[in-house]
Amino acid sequence: MPTNLPPFLIFYIAALLVLLVKGKLRTVLLIAAPILSFASLFLLDHGYTSQLEFFGYSLTPVRVDELSMLFGYLFHIAGFIAIVFSLHVKDTGQHVAGLSYAGSAIGAVFAGDLITLFVFWELLAITSVYLIWARGTERAIAAGLRYLIIQVGSGVLLLAGTVLHVQQTGSIEFNFIGMEGGLSSWLILLAFGIKSAFPFFHNWLTDAYPEATPTGTVFLSAMTTKVAVCMLARGFPGTEMLIYVGCAMAVFPIFFAVIENDLRRVLAYSMINQIGFMVVGVGIGTDLAVNGAVAHAFNDVIFKGLLMMTMGAVLHQTGKINGSELGGLYKSMPYTTILCIVGAASISAFPLFSGFVSKAMVMSALLHEGYNVVWLFMLFSAAGVFHHAGIKIPFFAFFAHDSGIRVSKPPINMLIAMSIAAALCIGIGCFPSVLYGLLPRGDVDYHPYDYTHIVTQLQLLFFSAGAFVWLNLNGLYPPELRSTNLDVEWIYRKAIPWLVGGAGTAFAFVDNGVRRGCLAMLFGIGDRLKKAFGEKGVMGGTWSTSVMAFWTAILLGVFLMLYYF
Amino acid sequence: MKPENEPEDFFDKPQNVKLILRVFYVLSALLVIMDFIFERHPHDPHPWEMVPGFYALYGFVACVTLVLIATQMRKLLMRDENYYDADKTDDGEFPREIKGDQHAH
Numbered sequence: 001m002p003t004n005l006p007p008f009l010i011f012y013i014a015a016l017l018v019l020l021v022k023g024k025l026r027t028v029l030l031i032a033a034p035i036l037s038f039a040s041l042f043l044l045d046h047g048y049t050s051q052l053e054f055f056g057y058s059l060t061p062v063r064v065d066e067l068s069m070l071f072g073y074l075f076h077i078a079g080f081i082a083i084v085f086s087l088h089v090k091d092t093g094q095h096v097a098g099l100s101y102a103g104s105a106i107g108a109v110f111a112g113d114l115i116t117l118f119v120f121w122e123l124l125a126i127t128s129v130y131l132i133w134a135r136g137t138e139r140a141i142a143a144g145l146r147y148l149i150i151q152v153g154s155g156v157l158l159l160a161g162t163v164l165h166v167q168q169t170g171s172i173e174f175n176f177i178g179m180e181g182g183l184s185s186w187l188i189l190l191a192f193g194i195k196s197a198f199p200f201f202h203n204w205l206t207d208a209y210p211e212a213t214p215t216g217t218v219f220l221s222a223m224t225t226k227v228a229v230c231m232l233a234r235g236f237p238g239t240e241m242l243i244y245v246g247c248a249m250a251v252f253p254i255f256f257a258v259i260e261n262d263l264r265r266v267l268a269y270s271m272i273n274q275i276g277f278m279v280v281g282v283g284i285g286t287d288l289a290v291n292g293a294v295a296h297a298f299n300d301v302i303f304k305g306l307l308m309m310t311m312g313a314v315l316h317q318t319g320k321i322n323g324s325e326l327g328g329l330y331k332s333m334p335y336t337t338i339l340c341i342v343g344a345a346s347i348s349a350f351p352l353f354s355g356f357v358s359k360a361m362v363m364s365a366l367l368h369e370g371y372n373v374v375w376l377f378m379l380f381s382a383a384g385v386f387h388h389a390g391i392k393i394p395f396f397a398f399f400a401h402d403s404g405i406r407v408s409k410p411p412i413n414m415l416i417a418m419s420i421a422a423a424l425c426i427g428i429g430c431f432p433s434v435l436y437g438l439l440p441r442g443d444v445d446y447h448p449y450d451y452t453h454i455v456t457q458l459q460l461l462f463f464s465a466g467a468f469v470w471l472n473l474n475g476l477y478p479p480e481l482r483s484t485n486l487d488v489e490w491i492y493r494k495a496i497p498w499l500v501g502g503a504g505t506a507f508a509f510v511d512n513g514v515r516r517g518c519l520a521m522l523f524g525i526g527d528r529l530k531k532a533f534g535e536k537g538v539m540g541g542t543w544s545t546s547v548m549a550f551w552t553a554i555l556l557g558v559f560l561m562l563y564y565f
Numbered sequence: 566m567k568p569e570n571e572p573e574d575f576f577d578k579p580q581n582v583k584l585i586l587r588v589f590y591v592l593s594a595l596l597v598i599m600d601f602i603f604e605r606h607p608h609d610p611h612p613w614e615m616v617p618g619f620y621a622l623y624g625f626v627a628c629v630t631l632v633l634i635a636t637q638m639r640k641l642l643m644r645d646e647n648y649y650d651a652d653k654t655d656d657g658e659f660p661r662e663i664k665g666d667q668h669a670h
Contacts, residue, residue: 258635459620467628
């Protein structure tokens with residue numbers, strides 16, 4: 001009995017129902033929603049599309065193919081884990097936001113046309129911003145506002161690109177777009193690029209995610225950027241420029257991650273680095289590369305989610321998240337420590353963990369297509385990932401110097417959610433064929449577990465760790481400092497407000513001057529008139545008869561002379 | 566700081582940390598030695614890849630470079646923790662020297 005429900009529907013309905021119920025019933029509803037929705041997704045007919053007429057255009061709100069199904073499954077799993085992680089939260093708003101945000105992400109990846117995509121694109125922004133605002137701090141409110149402006153702005157670019165695209169092609173279908181469309185292609189690529197945190201457009205991520213609630217960040221880190229990666233994989237595979245964009249994304253954030261103090265911000269920078277691998281894969285565009293990009297997106301959602309959850313648990317228990325204030329937590333949070341290490345091993349691509357089976361697909365594709373220099377940069381960033389996400393996160397939170405903080409265990413639902421994610425990391429790492437079977441570009445002829453791959457990867461990781469040890473023993477490792485590090489956001493958080501403020505001051509100065517000048521002039525004229533027409537003024541005073549007679553005689557004389565000539 | 570009354574555990578003892586590091590050094594060395602014994606068979610080898618110990622050297626050099634550059638970046642990029650919140654005062658517009666007294670705990 002395939003019912004073919006739109007895959008986002010159950011999430012939206014659940015988001016509404018959450019408003020009505022409380023207590024145990026709400027918990028049941030929250031857990032049941034993603035499970036029911038997953039079952040309904042599983043029953044969805046392959047190749048199914050739904051059509052809808054809208055102002056003369058036929059919309060395709062649901063298009064089922066390999067790519068959309070893979071991301072559909074992914075967001076169900078990620079949504080389920082994030083929901084379990086946040087079950088203890090009492091704030092109804094966050095549950096509503098979480099469910100509707102997950103629904104929007106699912107809606108976006110199943111969108112078969114650009115107008116439907118635009119709708120879900122904006123819904124993603126609007127539904128998620130509450131997860132940032134719910135933190136309640138002044139910083140969170142401001143960061144959420146900046147996040148909303150940038151996200152909605154990306155939607156506006158998408159809409160503009162769509163309008164041009166429809167004019168050019170006469171079709172609103174969303175398939176391969178490529179760069180042939182000129183401006184329309186650029187606008188759409190830019191819209192996708194903003195959401196996937198391309199360099200120079202990446203700061204909304206490092207700005208907003210670390211300010212969200214401990215549980216909100218887990219939702220956020222799973223959805224928005226991966227929706228964008230999915231859209232890039234559909235619209236722009238084989239766009240060579242993306243290889244270099246992705247390479248830049250993989251390399252530059254690791255420098256920021258090394259010196260960043262807020263451990264969730266470290267993870268945000270490391271997320272850009274991981275998306276870099278996906279963008280490179282999409283840019284190469286071969287079957288192996290695109291499959292690798294998509295597989296890595298799948299794994300990244302889960303291991304980055306796991307790392308975000310462990311840091312969320314630390315923040316929830318200690319109220320602190322700065323590396324400079326933490327340390328020694330393994331004593332009171334042993335399970336979280338172990339789960340964090342599983343996430344760290346996965347993101348660093350240790351053999352038997354999930355990153356190992358997907359990151360290497362992109363790396364192999366690079367060499368296969370002859371991008372030797374890009375490969376060296378990507379290898380550099382792969383080593384750097386281990387350094388900042390694999391070692392720094394667990395080390396400074398759970399080991400390093402003992403901060404003396406002693407806390408109780410995190411809520412059980414948090415531990416369960418983290419354990420599910422950790423189990424998936426190891427499961428996919430050990431049995432990659434399950435994931436490979438779901439990839440969009442057909443059967444994967446890739447075997448991650450051969451001698452060469454295992455040994456080379458272990459060498460890379462052990463000696464990266466060796467560098468950490470060596471730098472630490474020699475006092476060269478930069479200490480965790482309470483600080484802010486300037487990034488591109490400086491332009492809109494400092495320079496533009498300063499310039500606008502400066503321009504305002506300058507304008508006020510000129511304006512003031514002109515006003516004063518004019519007023520002074522008017523008063524001056526007034527004074528002169530007053531003087532002239534006043535009691536003693538030339539014009540206002542009484543004149544004597546002789547003076548009058550004298551002036552009359554002159555006047556007559558002048559008149560006579562004029563007449564004479 | 567560890568509370569006084571707490572018993573020392575495994576990682577509190579320097580000799581244990583030393584032991585772990587020794588095991589780590591031995592494993593690292595073994596990984597490089599293996600390169601000289603067994604031949605690797607990459608599918609599409611990078612020109613530099615076949616040098617024995619390439620990955621080990623690259624990983625080490627990459628991470629040291631990464632950290633040293635990042636440390637230098639601090640001189641240029643690091644500002645006070647409340648840089649963006651400190652209400653529109655103009656300080657911090659110029660690169661600030663990292664003060665010597667601000668090091669780790």
